[in-house]
Amino acid sequence: MTIPNAAxxxxxxxxxxxxxxxxxxPDQTMGFIEAxxxxxxxxxxxxxxxxxxxxxxxxxRETEFDALFRAFFLGQTIATPVPSLDxxxxxxxxxxxxxxxxxxxxxxxxxxxxxxxxxxxxxxxLEVGDRSDxxxxxxxLAPVRLPRRRSYRYAPTxxxxxxxxxxxxxxxxxRGGEATTLKTRRxxxxxxxxxLLIDISGSMRERTDASLRFAHALVQSAERVDVFTLxxxxxxxxxxxxxxxxxxxxxxxxxxVADFDGGTRIGEALRTFLDVPRYAGFARGALVLVLxxxxxxxxxxxxxxxxxxxxxxxxxLDWLSPLAGDPGYRPETSALSAVLGSLDALADxxxxxxxxxxxxxxxxxx
Amino acid sequence: xxxxxxxxxxxxxxxxxxxxxxxxxxxxxxxxxAAYLALALGKPLLLEGAPGVGKTEAAKAIAAVLSRRVIRLxxxxxxxxxxALYEWNYPRQMLAIRQAEQDHVNxxxxxxxxxxxxxxxxxxxNQNLLLIDEIDRSDQEFEAFLLEFLSDxxxxxxxxxxxxxxRHPIVVLTSNRTRDLHEALRRRCVYxxxxxxxxxxxxxIVMARASAVARxxxxxxxxxxxxxxxxxxxxPPGVAETVEWAEAATLLHSQGGSWPEAFRRAIGVxxxxxxxxxxxxxxxxxxxxxxxx
Numbered sequence: 001m002t003i004p005n006a007a008x009x010x011x012x013x014x015x016x017x018x019x020x021x022x023x024x025x026p027d028q029t030m031g032f033i034e035a036x037x038x039x040x041x042x043x044x045x046x047x048x049x050x051x052x053x054x055x056x057x058x059x060x061r062e063t064e065f066d067a068l069f070r071a072f073f074l075g076q077t078i079a080t081p082v083p084s085l086d087x088x089x090x091x092x093x094x095x096x097x098x099x100x101x102x103x104x105x106x107x108x109x110x111x112x113x114x115x116x117x118x119x120x121x122x123x124x125x126l127e128v129g130d131r132s133d134x135x136x137x138x139x140x141l142a143p144v145r146l147p148r149r150r151s152y153r154y155a156p157t158x159x160x161x162x163x164x165x166x167x168x169x170x171x172x173x174x175r176g177g178e179a180t181t182l183k184t185r186r187x188x189x190x191x192x193x194x195x196l197l198i199d200i201s202g203s204m205r206e207r208t209d210a211s212l213r214f215a216h217a218l219v220q221s222a223e224r225v226d227v228f229t230l231x232x233x234x235x236x237x238x239x240x241x242x243x244x245x246x247x248x249x250x251x252x253x254x255x256x257v258a259d260f261d262g263g264t265r266i267g268e269a270l271r272t273f274l275d276v277p278r279y280a281g282f283a284r285g286a287l288v289l290v291l292x293x294x295x296x297x298x299x300x301x302x303x304x305x306x307x308x309x310x311x312x313x314x315x316x317l318d319w320l321s322p323l324a325g326d327p328g329y330r331p332e333t334s335a336l337s338a339v340l341g342s343l344d345a346l347a348d349x350x351x352x353x354x355x356x357x358x359x360x361x362x363x364x365x366x
Numbered sequence: 367x368x369x370x371x372x373x374x375x376x377x378x379x380x381x382x383x384x385x386x387x388x389x390x391x392x393x394x395x396x397x398x399x400a401a402y403l404a405l406a407l408g409k410p411l412l413l414e415g416a417p418g419v420g421k422t423e424a425a426k427a428i429a430a431v432l433s434r435r436v437i438r439l440x441x442x443x444x445x446x447x448x449x450a451l452y453e454w455n456y457p458r459q460m461l462a463i464r465q466a467e468q469d470h471v472n473x474x475x476x477x478x479x480x481x482x483x484x485x486x487x488x489x490x491x492n493q494n495l496l497l498i499d500e501i502d503r504s505d506q507e508f509e510a511f512l513l514e515f516l517s518d519x520x521x522x523x524x525x526x527x528x529x530x531x532x533r534h535p536i537v538v539l540t541s542n543r544t545r546d547l548h549e550a551l552r553r554r555c556v557y558x559x560x561x562x563x564x565x566x567x568x569x570x571i572v573m574a575r576a577s578a579v580a581r582x583x584x585x586x587x588x589x590x591x592x593x594x595x596x597x598x599x600x601x602p603p604g605v606a607e608t609v610e611w612a613e614a615a616t617l618l619h620s621q622g623g624s625w626p627e628a629f630r631r632a633i634g635v636x637x638x639x640x641x642x643x644x645x646x647x648x649x650x651x652x653x654x655x656x657x658x659x
Contacts (some may be wrong), residue, residue: 023549023553025553027553038371038407046399049395049396053403053556053557053558054556054557056556056557059559062559149505150444151507169456169460172463173473179460313546
């Protein structure tokens, strides 16, 4: 089948959008072409409105969209800077060696770029630590104390619950219309997914080992959990924490994570996390825990923007900072104080005790 | 789904915009275009925006233009299939079994089926407009279920079989954006973000909705509300509040109050949150229109 020349731009434009991080399905491209045809089109405005409506452009990305639209259809130059080749890309690493590169089409201040120059890739040996009581207790309590959510499905119950007329009636029908017992049912509950994001940058150096030991305990005891490290890059380490033996697990993580004690690009790493649709899906309705001091040396915009985005999809977003152990602590970096309103809690993350207590207390708070 | 460029006599966004004026709804071009495209392409229309910008009103106005009945499904946390789809009328079934005694009785006939909004919209797609209100309040699982419903427009009831819509019903979804909707759901829909109306448009809305408000009053109120929306409030006033404020102030003024005083005393219809009132109390003078109104 040949594509008529007139339709070509309307097929190419969605793929331009895709290259800049908008998600556009083939169906939507079809709808866009149909819509343009329906409207005439009598002018550029018609095409633009059709694109926004049919390609479901989110409100906060409309400016970015407009720049691309003008560049494509009117041949104007893009106002937002085009990403330079490798500096702005934060890679998302998966243990199987697959690296998905995510382009950052957004503005990055010079400061942010200079911080990336400090990227230092190392591997290191992780302290295993003794099998501390805190973590043993955590693993024991986590299955019952981690937050749960109501499932969509009902389960029959013996006692409490609401009347299940359907089952009651079926029972009655079997007995000639005589309802002898009232059946009850209740919503099942399931454990909420937990997403743990661990800052492994230089400023968190002393906490990294403890954080990873906590991550191991969490992966061992929670039903659905995903763990990522944030440094100069984003690494998913869930599968490597699966071995029951902590020593073996931490050894694997130590080799896998290449950016221990490097520079701090939390904002960029979080943005990468959100830009990989599968990862962002993990955070949907989940309990998201960030273990970080929030010291972002790059520009704060990336971190502010991505924390807001993360808070909108997560069930709960808790920031556990080692600095927050001090009762008089107030966030001082502009990035962390700007996102304070979006966080459900900024809590003490100074030690394993504090972290475990915080997480185990969440299930009871709601 | 075939494209139908003309629906109910409406063949362009401008025609829809004009028709909406007849239904007391003043829409901008963006909304008229998105709504027209949704109707013509047979896709659901997803309206997002801050509370009080007139999302639900837009759906009702579209229904009025097409002379359709609105079937409204209000979403809430914990909404389930029984509230959205159908339920059997168990007490009636029970009675039927007892009355029939030895005879055969089909308790899964239509008369024992209680239609809920989604089923009602499917069974009569030509007379209704399905409004799924505040979808962001429902659980993810319900959202996933809706996704399935909106692509197939079919419901299967184990005792009866699958009920399919003879044609795609008109569906409008609204969201206050308390959380981000799933990408897949957005993709199924024609999307429009409703903003607060421009000052001119909002003044026109006040004139159209309120009974006896002078144009100067409307302009002054709209300007004041614009300043209120710029403040960090928990509940910024919506369009309905603007209309009410204008009406309330006009009423107080007609009973002999001076203009700034009338506006000040009527502030309770514009700000409905105690914290907001406390926050604004010392700043009210900068917001309230003066003698000019």
